[in-house]
Amino acid sequence: MKKLRIDKKLLDKMCDLAKLDHDPGEEESLLKDFGEIMAMIETISNVDFPMKDERMIFHQVINQFSSTKKYECDSEQIIEKFPHKRDDQLLSPPVSGNNDE
Amino acid sequence: MMNRITFDGIKEKSFKSISKHINENIKKNNSKFNILIEKFNYDKNPNGGLLENVPITIKDNIFYKNHIASCASNILKNYRAPYSAYVVEKLLGEGAFIVGRTNMDEFAMGSSTEYSIYGPTKNPIDPKFVAGGSSGGAAASIITGIASIALGSDTGGSIRQPAAFCGAVGYKPTYGVFSRRGLVAFSSSLDQIGIIGNNVGDIAKSAAVMNGKDPHDLSSYLDRELKHLAEYDFDSYEGERKIIGVIHDFSDTPISKEIENSYKKLISELNKMNYEVVSIFPPFLEYSLPLYHILANAEAASNLSRYDGLKYGLSNNEGNYFERVKKARTEGFGREVKRRILAGTLITSEGYDIDLYKKAQKLRVLLKKNYDVLFSTVNFVLMPTTPTSPFKLGEKINDPIAMYNNDAFTTIANIIGSCAISLPLGTTSGGLPIGFQLMAAPKEDAELLKFSYKLMKDLG
Numbered sequence: 001m002k003k004l005r006i007d008k009k010l011l012d013k014m015c016d017l018a019k020l021d022h023d024p025g026e027e028e029s030l031l032k033d034f035g036e037i038m039a040m041i042e043t044i045s046n047v048d049f050p051m052k053d054e055r056m057i058f059h060q061v062i063n064q065f066s067s068t069k070k071y072e073c074d075s076e077q078i079i080e081k082f083p084h085k086r087d088d089q090l091l092s093p094p095v096s097g098n099n100d101e
Numbered sequence: 102m103m104n105r106i107t108f109d110g111i112k113e114k115s116f117k118s119i120s121k122h123i124n125e126n127i128k129k130n131n132s133k134f135n136i137l138i139e140k141f142n143y144d145k146n147p148n149g150g151l152l153e154n155v156p157i158t159i160k161d162n163i164f165y166k167n168h169i170a171s172c173a174s175n176i177l178k179n180y181r182a183p184y185s186a187y188v189v190e191k192l193l194g195e196g197a198f199i200v201g202r203t204n205m206d207e208f209a210m211g212s213s214t215e216y217s218i219y220g221p222t223k224n225p226i227d228p229k230f231v232a233g234g235s236s237g238g239a240a241a242s243i244i245t246g247i248a249s250i251a252l253g254s255d256t257g258g259s260i261r262q263p264a265a266f267c268g269a270v271g272y273k274p275t276y277g278v279f280s281r282r283g284l285v286a287f288s289s290s291l292d293q294i295g296i297i298g299n300n301v302g303d304i305a306k307s308a309a310v311m312n313g314k315d316p317h318d319l320s321s322y323l324d325r326e327l328k329h330l331a332e333y334d335f336d337s338y339e340g341e342r343k344i345i346g347v348i349h350d351f352s353d354t355p356i357s358k359e360i361e362n363s364y365k366k367l368i369s370e371l372n373k374m375n376y377e378v379v380s381i382f383p384p385f386l387e388y389s390l391p392l393y394h395i396l397a398n399a400e401a402a403s404n405l406s407r408y409d410g411l412k413y414g415l416s417n418n419e420g421n422y423f424e425r426v427k428k429a430r431t432e433g434f435g436r437e438v439k440r441r442i443l444a445g446t447l448i449t450s451e452g453y454d455i456d457l458y459k460k461a462q463k464l465r466v467l468l469k470k471n472y473d474v475l476f477s478t479v480n481f482v483l484m485p486t487t488p489t490s491p492f493k494l495g496e497k498i499n500d501p502i503a504m505y506n507n508d509a510f511t512t513i514a515n516i517i518g519s520c521a522i523s524l525p526l527g528t529t530s531g532g533l534p535i536g537f538q539l540m541a542a543p544k545e546d547a548e549l550l551k552f553s554y555k556l557m558k559d560l561g
Contacts, residue, residue, distance in 0.1 A: 011443070018402065018446040019409070019423070020439055021431040029499075030440070036502050037394070037444050044391045045457065047464055 153196035164283035176433025186283020203238030233263030258511025260295035261523035265536025276518035280315035326547035346381035346479035384471035402445025476542035
């Protein structure tokens with residue numbers, strides 16, 4: 001896991017985003033506190049539980065026309081495999097067998 | 102000093118005598134311990150009802166129409182509530198009256214009430230020590246006989262920890278039992294209004310009044326079991342045999358020997374009284390604090406972004422829009438609030454390790470599932486409320502991590518949205534109060550309160 005170095009540059013950037021200023025005299029202690037808080041927070045990266053690939057979680061779809069068929073793929077593959085398309089546009093599924101669409 | 106006001110016989114007393122008693126206690130204690138930020142001009146509530154003549158105090162982040170609700174912050178110093186909180190309306194509707202607003206840590210961020218623009222609330226048992234926080238003023242108002250019931254808020258233990266430090270009972274309900282309408286938001290998915298009182302019975306009766314489905318807070322719900330407690334005879338409670346899960350191994354928790362020994366003594370007492378006690382390992386307890394701070398800080402940074410010096414409170418006319426906003430926020434927020442906003446801003450910033458926030462959200466779900474399994478095996482989890490006894494004023498004010506460690510056992514109930522109560526567990530060798538916490542599954546509030554009443558009665 002990538003960790004950011006808590007330094008003056010980062011502190012100034014965060015202050016800017018949070019619309020806050022800090023007293024230059026307090027900078028050192030603020031940096032120290034901020035660093036300690038972030039170090040404590042980042043200990044949850046030690047928790048050992050499976051982190052599935054995000055794409056697998058968010059793009060896992062079930063084919064509505066065949067409940068046994070499950071796609072596990074990324075968004076591009078979903079578009080590619082989408083059952084009803086016209087000119088690269090995805091179409092909503094037909095509501096009856098007579099629907100040409 | 103300790104002539105507290107309970108519900109016993111309060112309806113039969115005259116309002117004049119109650120009011121005189123409160124005024125004497127305020128005079129005797131308020132300047133000494135810094136409990137009330139403001140005493141209201143109260144009168145007898147013409148609404149009779151279940152809580153007739155009951156004096157209550159409200160934390161400075163709960164709305165009472167046309168009264169100041171400053172969150173102990175410069176940025177809202179003169180802000181007047183435009184409406185009353187749902188729970189305040191409910192209490193007033195049943196005959197209670199409001200004595201005043203109590204001191205707190207700024208925006209409820211703290212565990213000692215030292216991060217307040219009004220100065221710290223001191224522990225009524227020994228003023229060299231903190232009263233706990235963030236609802237320190239609320240807990241102290243109960244112990245000093247200023248109110249029977251004190252409303253506070255609990256985002257990570259802010260009701261239970263000060264209750265334990267002052268020797269009171271502190272109840273944090275299941276998320277949604279009390280509407281959050283009229284509570285200033287700190288971390289919306291963790292915040293709950295809670296009650297500090299002298300005993301479980303008083304708290305249960307008040308909770309029954311305060312519960313309800315509020316159309317303005319869709320997370321609120323009607324709890325029929327809890328409603329029944331308004332007229333419930335607690336002495337009649339037998340209950341089936343309940344199983345209490347207890348911790349035997351504290352190796353991953355920063356707990357003091359004194360607290361650990363008191364807790365183990367309590368367990369052996371329960372064994373002697375034939376309570377069913379089983380040993381458990383509360384899942385992910387050691388990660389609850391960092392998890393809590395990721396969620397709470399991220400939500401706080403977002404919730405507190407509304408304080409721009411234009412719509413609310415502190416404002417100025419210097420420079421362009423950005424300069425005005427920055428100046429108002431810089432002058433308006435205190436040091437701890439700024440620290441948390443900065444941490445929350447970093448956690449939710451593009452470029453920061455995004456997995457951390459996602460991981461925290463997933464861990465929250467995992468934790469919830471684990472506790473669901475745990476609560477299918479045990480009825481209650483018993484833990485110390487705090488890892489240490491009350492500490493000295495100023496001892497931890499410059500050490501945020503040491504301050505956060507106070508919440509080591511309390512944040513878990515907020516993360517999973519369950520109910521918990523802190524009950525008094527005697528005193529330390531130095532005479533300072535300590536407490537223990539009972540936690541139950543979400544929506545088991547009525548059972549938790551009934552069982553707590555029985556337990557306190559059995560423990561004498």
